[in-house]
Amino acid sequence: MPSREDILNAKILVVDDSPDNIELMEEILREEGYTSVSSTMLPEQVCPLHRQHNYDLILLDLQMPGLNGFQVMKGLKEIEQGGYLPVLALTAQPSFKIAALEAGARDFISKPFDLLEVHKRIHNMLEVRLLYRELAQYSRAQQELALHDPLTGLPNRRLLEDRIETTLQHASRNHHKAAIMYLDLDGFKTINDTYGHAYGDEVLKTVAQRLLACSRKEDTVARLGGDEFMVVLGEVGGLADAHGPAAKLVEAVSEPIFVNDLKLQLSTSIGISIYPDDAETVDALISIADYALYEAKRGGKNRFCATSAPAAAKVQAPAVKPELATPRG
Numbered sequence: 001m002p003s004r005e006d007i008l009n010a011k012i013l014v015v016d017d018s019p020d021n022i023e024l025m026e027e028i029l030r031e032e033g034y035t036s037v038s039s040t041m042l043p044e045q046v047c048p049l050h051r052q053h054n055y056d057l058i059l060l061d062l063q064m065p066g067l068n069g070f071q072v073m074k075g076l077k078e079i080e081q082g083g084y085l086p087v088l089a090l091t092a093q094p095s096f097k098i099a100a101l102e103a104g105a106r107d108f109i110s111k112p113f114d115l116l117e118v119h120k121r122i123h124n125m126l127e128v129r130l131l132y133r134e135l136a137q138y139s140r141a142q143q144e145l146a147l148h149d150p151l152t153g154l155p156n157r158r159l160l161e162d163r164i165e166t167t168l169q170h171a172s173r174n175h176h177k178a179a180i181m182y183l184d185l186d187g188f189k190t191i192n193d194t195y196g197h198a199y200g201d202e203v204l205k206t207v208a209q210r211l212l213a214c215s216r217k218e219d220t221v222a223r224l225g226g227d228e229f230m231v232v233l234g235e236v237g238g239l240a241d242a243h244g245p246a247a248k249l250v251e252a253v254s255e256p257i258f259v260n261d262l263k264l265q266l267s268t269s270i271g272i273s274i275y276p277d278d279a280e281t282v283d284a285l286i287s288i289a290d291y292a293l294y295e296a297k298r299g300g301k302n303r304f305c306a307t308s309a310p311a312a313a314k315v316q317a318p319a320v321k322p323e324l325a326t327p328r329g
């Protein structure tokens with residue numbers, strides 16, 4: 001629920017063609033304690049101003065020369081795509097009240113002003129407006145949570161599959177290829193077992209940062225769960241173009257990771273599949289990359305491998321035996 005302070009700090013715009021009315025309304029609002037009140041006598045300025053300032057409340061006179069209040073509301077509806085128009089109509093015409101509500105105003109205030117009514121209606125409208133905003137923020141946060149891994153902040157499997165789908169469509173349209181790199185850390189369980197889950201979590205966070213640092217902004221870096229990650233390269237000419245990035249990822253993960261006063265070391269194995277050479281669907285590309293990953297593990301870990309069929313497994317990098325944990329210094 002918005003606090004009284006939130007309500008008093010809300011952004012309010014007063015729109016009226018009469019300077020006296022504007023002065024009166026500004027005074028009423030100031031005396032009540034509202035801190036962020038501005039005004040305009042130019043109805044055609046309301047939409048540009050709202051786009052810029054995103055007002056919590058617009059006190060809108062309905063009868064003005066040039067653009068009237070109804071036309072202004074039409075413009076505001078295009079800005080407020082979410083559908084909640086923060087408009088409180090000001091009118092001396094009883095017949096305009098229902099028309100204003102039908103046009104999208106949330107409420108109205110009759111002229112001449114009844115002070116008590118003005119205060120109550122403004123307060124109630126702002127309360128609903130701020131609640132609506134809180135709800136929208138909460139719903140965005142929930143969507144974020146549903147598509148991202150809470151530990152590393154990386155896209156989760158659900159978002160990853162969407163991203164791969166989009167990458168494949170893009171590659172197909174532009175006649176180029178895409179690479180799917182499936183990573184599984186080597187010896188991660190030993191870090192958990194030796195130093196505890198919290199250390200393991202720190203290692204996962206650092207690995208996520210390193211994978212991001214090695215990637216271009218158009219690539220996707222995701223965590224599938226546990227110690228498994230995926231990196232998707234959108235524009236490659238073929239498998240050879242994936243070798244450099246894969247080697248960079250292997251090297252980045254093998255750099256020491258410092259957690260508190262411990263120097264930890266682990267490595268990663270990577271399996272690669274290429275669209276459309278190996279397969280054309282998300283599931284098939286992931287399972288071919290998974291098979292290649294298995295081959296990389298079998299070949300000694302700390303390496304990448306690409307293979308399109310079990311018989312053709314080819315390990316692509318020399319083995320470097322992963323060290324596990326050594327005390328710092």
Ligand SMILES: Nc1nc2c(ncn2[C@@H]2O[C@H](COP(=O)(O)OP(=O)(O)OP(=O)(O)O)[C@@H](O)[C@H]2O)c(=O)[nH]1
Nearest residue numbers: 184185186187188189190192197200201225226227
């Ligand atoms: N700290 C932490 N550990 C996790 C999390 N999710 C899964 N794990 C652990 O990650 C480990 C993954 O196991 P494995 O991949 O078999 O372990 P590994 O030692 O890397 O095995 P190899 O891949 O053969 O080298 C398991 O011990 C899981 O309990 C997590 O969010 N945080």
